[in-house]
Amino acid sequence: MxxxxxxxxxxxxxxxxxxxxxxxxxxxxxxxxxxxxxxxxxxxxxxxxxxxxxxxxxxxxxxxxxxxxxxxxxxxxxKHCNSHMHAQCSECGKVFHLEEDFVEEFEEKVRKEYGLDVNLGKTVIVGKCDDCKKKD
CATH class of the missing domain: 1.10.10.10 (Winged helix-like DNA-binding domain superfamily/Winged helix DNA-binding domain)
Structure with a gap:
């Protein structure tokens, strides 16, 4: 800048x-x-x-x-994190950038089924990652 x-x-x-x-x-x-x-x-x-x-x-x-x-x-x-979705592990906090094809399909389904436009940059899917599941 x-x-x-x-x-x-x-x-x-x-x-x-x-x-x-x-x-x-x-x-x-x-x-x-x-x-x-x-x-x-x-x-x-x-x-x-x-x-x-x-x-x-x-x-x-x-x-x-x-x-x-x-x-x-x-x-x-x-640089375009506001234009795609993320997933985050509820245990360790690791963040994953979700694939564009998955996101487009998800976004379209939510729009069709619920009439909702998804704010992709603020949408986070929370779950437990494979590494944390292995620790259990």
């Missing part, structure tokens, strides 16, 4: 989210992980940087049902 400068806080946030690109985190979780490394960063700075990164498409911001918190996830490899 023209005129944008990269601060140490921003770099710490992006680096942390890149390292855990298959997970979503709250502002508090991100702050707790990077506050020492970023040297005196406050939670407001983290939140402000997350909002900017979200607006730029570098991370995604999702409000999940049954939660008062917003969640943030690195998405540089998925």
């Amino acid at each position: 023209k005129g944008e400068y990269k601060t140490k806080a921003r770099k710490c946030i992006v680096d942390f989210l890149k390292e855990h690109a298959d997970r979503r985190f709250t502002v508090r979780e991100i702050y707790d992980q990077i506050s020492t490394e970023a040297g005196g960063i406050d939670k407001t700075t983290v939140y402000r940087n997350l909002e900017r990164l979200s607006d730029q498409g570098e991370i995604i911001k999702i409000k999940e049902p049954n939660s008062d918190s917003w969640f943030f996830q690195y998405s540089e490899d998925h």
